Structures are given as structure tokens and as C-alpha cells.
Amino acid sequence: MNTPRSFNDVNDLNAYWMPFTANRQFKSNPRLIVGANGMHFKLADGREILDGTAGLWCCNAGHNRPRIVQAIQRQVEELDYSPAFQMGHPKQFQLADRLARLMPGDLNKVFFTNSGSESVETALKMAIAYHRTRGEGQRTRLIGREKGYHGVNFGGTAVGGMSANRKMFGNLVTGVDHLRHTHGIAENRFSKGQPEHGVEIADDLIRLIELHDASTIAAVIVEPLAGSAGVILPPKGYLERLRKICTQHGILLIFDEVITGYGRLGEPFATNFFGVEPDLVATAKGLANGVIPMGAVFAQDKIYDAFMTGPENMVEFFHGYTFSGNPMACAAALGTLDTYEEDKLLTRASKDSDIANYWQDAVHSLKGLPNVVDLRNLGLIAGVELKPRAGKPGARAFDAFLQAYEAGLLIRTTGDTIALSPPLIIEKSHIDFAFDTIKTILKNLR
Numbered sequence: 135m136n137t138p139r140s141f142n143d144v145n146d147l148n149a150y151w152m153p154f155t156a157n158r159q160f161k162s163n164p165r166l167i168v169g170a171n172g173m174h175f176k177l178a179d180g181r182e183i184l185d186g187t188a189g190l191w192c193c194n195a196g197h198n199r200p201r202i203v204q205a206i207q208r209q210v211e212e213l214d215y216s217p218a219f220q221m222g223h224p225k226q227f228q229l230a231d232r233l234a235r236l237m238p239g240d241l242n243k244v245f246f247t248n249s250g251s252e253s254v255e256t257a258l259k260m261a262i263a264y265h266r267t268r269g270e271g272q273r274t275r276l277i278g279r280e281k282g283y284h285g286v287n288f289g290g291t292a293v294g295g296m297s298a299n300r301k302m303f304g305n306l307v308t309g310v311d312h313l314r315h316t317h318g319i320a321e322n323r324f325s326k327g328q329p330e331h332g333v334e335i336a337d338d339l340i341r342l343i344e345l346h347d348a349s350t351i352a353a354v355i356v357e358p359l360a361g362s363a364g365v366i367l368p369p370k371g372y373l374e375r376l377r378k379i380c381t382q383h384g385i386l387l388i389f390d391e392v393i394t395g396y397g398r399l400g401e402p403f404a405t406n407f408f409g410v411e412p413d414l415v416a417t418a419k420g421l422a423n424g425v426i427p428m429g430a431v432f433a434q435d436k437i438y439d440a441f442m443t444g445p446e447n448m449v450e451f452f453h454g455y456t457f458s459g460n461p462m463a464c465a466a467a468l469g470t471l472d473t474y475e476e477d478k479l480l481t482r483a484s485k486d487s488d489i490a491n492y493w494q495d496a497v498h499s500l501k502g503l504p505n506v507v508d509l510r511n512l513g514l515i516a517g518v519e520l521k522p523r524a525g526k527p528g529a530r531a532f533d534a535f536l537q538a539y540e541a542g543l544l545i546r547t548t549g550d551t552i553a554l555s556p557p558l559i560i561e562k563s564h565i566d567f568a569f570d571t572i573k574t575i576l577k578n579l580r
């Protein structure tokens with residue numbers, strides 16, 4: 135039996151099997167959050183900690199924002215649930231319309247899900263079914279990328295490229311291959327913003343096309359900027375080249391924007407930021423500010439149109455969730471979009487903005503500290519890569535995480551990289567606190 139530290143309402147932590155958590159370490163010294171406001175979490179022991187990670191890259195507008203809280207309160211009194219299939223409610227249509235306006239080009243159709251993982255599965259299934267509706271049913275192969283993270287369902291795990299997430303789960307989905315990743319290019323170390331070197335890695339898609347033949351490939355899925363494997367940026371020209379090769383070969387390009395969506399890069403989406411339009415975009419997280427689970431897949435008109443054939447009384451796409459576009463989530467997302475608009479958050483960290491520059495300078499002020507082997511940044515994202523301890527991968531960064539927590543800062547670590555992705559309302563004083571704290575920790579970390 136474990137006794138949680140200063141948390142009187144809970145006297146047994148054993149029943150809850152925590153996701154992506156070192157359960158035994160946590161339960162021996164729990165870190166319990168009981169409140170949140172703006173840039174801070176309140177802990178069970180009464181302390182406040184600065185949220186350096188927007189929860190899990192999702193609370194982009196900060197915590198407990200009044201517009202969102204009120205939207206949910208009003209909604210629950212008006213319409214708690216309406217069936218997702220063969221019925222609709224007005225907020226689904228309003229929300230889809232507002233979202234489509236944020237996306238460039240032809241990405242005008244929006245399909246609702248409840249998480250990033252579900253958005254990924256939905257996009258993959260749309261891609262395969264799209265080819266079939268057009269008479270190219272042999273295009274079933276899916277191409278992901280090494281070090282990619284696309285959630286934890288079978289399709290997303292299969293196209294994902296993080297071995298710890300894959301190795302325990304058997305054959306996953308067959309007919310999947312992976313592009314080479316773009317991490318660790320020596321010449322790119324300590325780049326400010328998008329790195330210069332590595333555009334040619336996109337040509338790895340040509341290798342896979344030569345191996346499998348384009349006629350068997352349905353889609354390529356990548357994170358425009360990979361978060362979970364440790365903040366891996368696309369080299370300049372890389373995404374453009376992937377787009378070109380996909381178009382040449384009739385392969386759909388899917389961007390997984392679960393973390394880059396909703397203002398993270400200083401534009402509504404990475405699609406806007408990089409000026410590269412994929413055929414499908416998977417989003418979630420910041421859509422409803424993390425308050426209520428929700429995801430959205432954006433599809434180009436041509437994809438939706440391809441399904442709109444056959445008898446009008448027939449379901450066109452045999453896919454959907456009980457909670458797709460549920461009223462509470464739609465209300466939360468509309469309140470979120472209002473907040474983003476009022477505070478101009480989706481473009482607050484735009485390229486060369488005061489806050490983005492301040493962030494970049496703060497990130498690179500860590501150069502030269504012990505064990506710092508690389509620093510990466512874009513928008514309001516940072517990756518601080520540490521040299522692993524011999525024979526103990528991840529241990530050094532995990533210690534940094536624990537020490538930061540004690541010092542009043544929530545960071546996230548993956549492997550030996552510290553990943554930072556604060557709420558987009560962050561002010562310079564918060565940035566100073568975060569990086570001063572990290573500096574002190576790194577100076578003393580063994």
C-alpha cells in the first residue's frame with residue numbers, strides 16, 4: 135500500500151494503471167495535480183508549478199479559460215448528447231465550417247474524432263478507402279517514418295517508428311514500411327529554427343516506391359515536426375520534396391498535426407507554416423484546449439467528393455465514433471476557437487515575433503551547459519537533447535524532469551531529450567523562469 139504525499143482524499147493508488155507512466159516510481163512518490171489556472175498547475179501539496187508543456191501539448195490557451203468553461207456549462211444544460219450517426223446538431227456544422235476556414239487550400243472537409251490516435255486511424259482508413267472508391271483498391275500500403283509517433287491504436291502504432299511503442303505488440307498492421315528519419319544530422323546541431331541539411335532524406339520515398347511500386351502505396355504519413363521522439367524538425371525543403379514525390383506517384387500525403395496544430399508554430403497549422411498542403415491532416419489536442427477529448431481530420435474536397443457516389447440513402451464511409459462531434463466537445467472547441475481568436479493565439483508565436491525570438495534566444499542560451507548535445511526550436515517548441523548516461527538511456531533526462539518538478543516547472547522528457555511546448559499565452563517572465571530553472575538543473579545534473 136502506498137501513501138500519497140500530502141493528498142488526503144486518496145488513500146490507495148494501486149487500482150489505477152497509469153498510461154505511459156513509470157507506475158511504481160510514481161506511486162512511491164506521486165505527483166498529484168488538483169487545480170490549474172492560466173500558466174500554472176496547482177499541486178496537492180499546495181505548490182504551483184509552471185506548465186512548460188501545455189499539459190500534453192494540448193492546453194494551448196492555458197488553463198481554465200472562462201470562454202471555454204462557460205461554453206461547456208451552457209451546453210450541458212441545453213443538449214448533453216445527440217446521436218452521431220444519421221443525426222446532427224448545429225454546433226458540429228458551425229465548428230467544421232470555422233475549422234475549414236483556418237486551413238489553406240482544399241482542406242475543407244472535417245471529420246470529428248475523440249483523440250489524436252483516432253484521427254490517425256481515421257485518416258489512414260480514409261486514404262485506403264479513397265483509392266478503392268476510385269478503382270485503385272490495390273493501393274493499400276501505408277508508409278510512416280522511423281521515430282514517428284501517431285498514437286497508440288494498431289494503425290498508428292504500425293506506421294509509427296518508435297521501437298519501444300511497437301516491439302511488444304506483435305505484427306500490428308501488415309503492409310507498412312518506413313522512411314528514414316531526419317534526426318541527428320551532425321551539421322544541423324544547434325540550428326536556430328528549421329535546419330539547413332537533410333532535404334535529400336525525402337528521396338528515401340523513392341527507394342520505397344522502387345521497392346513496392348507506387349501502385350501499391352495508399353499514403354505517406356509524417357508529423358511535419360515530430361514531437362514524441364524528441365522534437366525532430368524537418369530540414370528545409372524536406373516536406374516540399376515529400377509532397378512533390380507523393381503527387382508524382384498518386385500517393386496521398388497525410389500530415390499528423392496532433393501537436394503542431396492550433397498555433398504551436400505561430401500559424402494555425404504546420405500546413406500554413408510550411409506552405410505545404412497535404413491531402414489529409416490529423417488533429418486533436420489543442421482543438422478543444424485539452425478540456426474535453428476531441429480530434430478532427432481535415433480532408434481535401436476531392437477525397438470527400440470521391441465518396442459521394444452511389445444511392446443517396448447509403449452510408450458513404452463506414453467509419454465513425456459514438457462521440458464524433460458530440461455537443462460537449464463541439465461547445466468546448468467553439469469556446470476554444472473564440473479564445474484563440476480574442477487573444478490572437480494562433481499567430482502569437484509567428485516567425486520573428488517578439489515572443490518567438492525571445493523563446494529561441496532562451497533555448498539557445500543553454501548551449502555549452504554540461505551534457506547538452508543539441509538544441510532545437512521552432513514556434514513555441516524546444517528540444518534540449520542531453521547525452522545519455524552510459525548504459526542508462528533516458529535516466530539523465532528523467533532526473534531533470536523530477537528536479538524540475540521539485541523546482542516548480544513541468545517539463546516533458548522523451549529518451550534523453552527535454553521537450554518544451556508551453557501554453558501559447560506564455561510571457562517573457564515565464565520563459566525566464568523556465569530556462570533559469572533548467573540551467574540550474576543542468577549545471578548540477580550528473
Ligand SMILES: Cc1ncc(COP(=O)(O)O)c(C=O)c1O
Nearest residue numbers: 249250251283284285390392393
Ligand atoms: C503526433 C501525434 N499523433 C498522435 C498522437 C496521439 O494522440 P492521443 O494521445 O490524443 O491519442 C499524439 C500524442 O501525443 C501525437 O503527438
